[in-house]
Amino acid sequence: MTRVWEWNRPVTVREVLEDLQKERSIAYTTVMTVLDNLHQKGWVRREAEGRAYRYEAVSTRAAYAAALMNEAWSASDNPAAALVAFFGMMSPEQRQALRDAVRMVQVDEPAEDPEDTEGPEEAAGQGEPAEQAGPVEEDRTPAPPEAAGEPGAGEGHEPGANAGGKGR
16 A cells, blocks of 8 residues: 555556565565555555556545544544543644644634533544544545555454464
């Protein structure tokens, strides 16, 4: 997926192969199999071009990252504590990016009616604006492999798992 996202346009197996071969030896059939697997899992769409296909990412890398964060946060038994711990791990640059993102979401929010009261979901930042900014439902699938031919990219591996079988 990394290569498909980097190209940011429909790509052929041959293009991905040539790009990967700059770093290591890899077979055409390996790249073709991985792209076909990504297509079957719904991560890329493909369109026939002659005897080959052009593959294109279904969602952006940002939507994928947002879905991962939402999945992890939703799995917590104490979402507020999970957020505090997560923020504590952030670098100053990441915290600034978070502040900027919160400002962007707040700009998109309609003016509040003083008679309306916020429920706990809205107070925790789970209100409608955050949902509008997040990924669509089809983006909430298991993590894709990082790139064709890397551990976790082939069949028999759990998506998102490294060679040791552990998640990221």
